[in-house]
């Protein structure tokens with residue numbers, strides 16, 4: 001047992017995730033202030049036969065972060081620890097939130113290469129579930145990490161980088177919080193850049209039949225409103241930072257994001273919930289009123305936007321070439337079941353990577369994400385989509401609702417066995433276990 005001071009612990013509280021679909025009552029919450037305090041926590045838990053689980057911002061839709069043991073909040077391990085200006089690399093505390101990065105990286109002229117839809121997550125939480133954005137030439141957040149320091153389930157401080165324990169890098173970059181507690185991560189950044197966004201609408205079939213629609217632009221995504229044949233599209237083009245531009249005004253942006261997008265969505269969702277027959281007309285209306293616009297801004301301000309309306313989500317990665325068939329099968333399913341879905345289906349792409357548990361492992365991928373308003377029963381829709389995706393060798397997002405277990409996941413994740421073996425080595429007593437990890441990785 002080490003001699004460091006005992007980390008701060010707080011009385012029992014009840015924890016809920018953002019989507020209000022999972023909750024837990026940890027025995028206590030620990031807020032370590034240093035890697036050594038994390039070591040103490042893990043060693044003490046292991047000695048007592050207790051479990052602990054690090055938690056980020058609670059933005060996973062699954063119970064991946066839930067624990068009935070000790071909840072470890074690494075929020076105090078935050079901010080920039082080291083900058084390698086020559087290589088554009090930044091070592092960050094694991095609890096750093098993505099929304100803090102623009103201010104932290106600006107003095108160094110750096111940015112994340114690619115981002116998902118929101119910036120509320122912690123960097124450790126986001127990478128641990130395989131958080132991704134869109135872009136046929138770009139990988140998810142885990143691919144941007146070139147090093148991590150973690151406290152393993154055995155209580156050892158382990159550095160993994162291109163120079164040290166390099167063979168473990170493809171595993172620990174996306175570790176589900178199953179191998180240890182990340183205390184810092186080193187991100188390979190890129191020079192800060194602008195994005196020019198073009199938002200418009202198109203026919204669903206037009207997008208699906210155009211082989212280059214998702215792959216030609218830097219970043220392409222679209223939202224299909226079930227029951228309609230239209231999609232809203234968003235194409236982002238990367239531009240050098242010194243490109244002359246006028247950023248959208250703060251008030252205009254607030255009105256657009258908070259009132260037009262989120263405000264309208266909550267009204268639509270509530271109306272559709274109370275009067276389901278209005279769902280399809282409202283979906284059709286949505287594809288018409290959210291018109292065309294072009295704007296340019298800093299990368300993070302274009303990649304991400306606020307999500308005020310609570311929802312639940314299930315997302316699968318499928319081989320990219322299967323996307324048209326998958327979406328058409330999904331359209332048939334929704335029509336056959338007569339479901340009225342007031343939230344759009346989001347379609348994105350990512351490049352193949354080498355991260356063991358990545359949804360894009362050695363496979364150029366397309367993502368199909370289905371959503372339901374949080375006050376509606378998501379289960380019948382999500383279960384059917386889950387079953388459908390299995391027909392296409394779909395890999396579920398680890399942080400989004402799915403119904404797979406270790407046996408079925410082994411069929412689509414060729415490195416799952418290697419990951420399980422590494423877990424046996426780094427967390428032999430399952431100090432980091434919870435119900436979700438038992439389901440997807442086994443005991």
Ligand SMILES: Cc1cc2nc3c(=O)[nH]c(=O)nc-3n(C[C@H](O)[C@H](O)[C@H](O)COP(=O)(O)OP(=O)(O)OC[C@H]3O[C@@H](n4cnc5c(N)ncnc54)[C@H](O)[C@@H]3O)c2cc1C
Nearest residue numbers: 056057058059060116117121122125128131132177182399
């Ligand atoms: C509104 C919304 C929008 C989203 N948009 C996207 C998107 O565009 N793309 C996408 O891919 N996903 C998206 N997600 C999913 C989200 O990015 C992931 O679920 C992410 O994991 C959440 O990060 P978090 O900090 O909340 O982590 P949590 O949900 O709190 O934890 C996730 C996992 O990380 C582990 N973890 C946390 N901290 C540590 C640590 N220090 N060491 C080891 N493990 C740790 C936890 O134990 C758990 O296993 C979205 C979610 C929401 C709610």
